[in-house]
Amino acid sequence: MAGQDLGKHVALVTGASRGIGAAIALSLAEAGAAVAVNYRERADDAEAVVARIAAGGGHAVAVAADVSQAAAVKAMVEQVAASLGPIDILVNNAGVAMVRGVDDLTEDDFDRTIAVNLKSAFLCTQAVLPAMRARKWGRIVNISSGAAPAPSACTTTPPRPVWKV
Numbered sequence: 001m002a003g004q005d006l007g008k009h010v011a012l013v014t015g016a017s018r019g020i021g022a023a024i025a026l027s028l029a030e031a032g033a034a035v036a037v038n039y040r041e042r043a044d045d046a047e048a049v050v051a052r053i054a055a056g057g058g059h060a061v062a063v064a065a066d067v068s069q070a071a072a073v074k075a076m077v078e079q080v081a082a083s084l085g086p087i088d089i090l091v092n093n094a095g096v097a098m099v100r101g102v103d104d105l106t107e108d109d110f111d112r113t114i115a116v117n118l119k120s121a122f123l124c125t126q127a128v129l130p131a132m133r134a135r136k137w138g139r140i141v142n143i144s145s146g147a148a149p150a151p152s153a154c155t156t157t158p159p160r161p162v163w164k165v
Helices: 019-030 043-055 070-083 107-135
Strands: 010-013 034-039 060-064 089-092 139-142
Touching: 010 019, 010 070, 019 034, 019 043, 019 089, 034 043, 034 070, 043 060, 060 070, 070 107, 089 107, 107 139
Parallel strands: 010 034, 010 089, 034 060, 089 139
Antiparallel strands: none
8 A cells, every 4th residue: 555645535454453454454554544453352452453553643443343243244334434434445354264174174164264254245345335435435355365285195184274364
């Protein structure tokens, strides 16, 4: 985002308490956007990101929400709008990584992965679109990553897939 002036914009970054999400939140703030730092469980980490943004002269809030739940997403978007203004930049970054072999992955694990890594992007996008349309400006970025080791014909141990977002 270097070189861009996002001073009149409000960004929501899901899964922004650490890693790529935190880096994106910091970059957006450096470019001038007010930033909502979403987290589910890591309140201290999210507050640390907010503090770093504030130390750099930016404006940010930490907002807790399980982005795989429609009611939580709706409440989060309302909270961000009340604190910072309508969201016009959305970065769908939240994701879970379950490092397990396919034989060890349960149906509940699979459902949770789909809910967080896919459904959350749909729910968050759907929730912010009305404000983006009203302002006639918006940007949505979906972050996704998947990696798994290739199976080997010489091993009896199943490969251990790694899904990270």
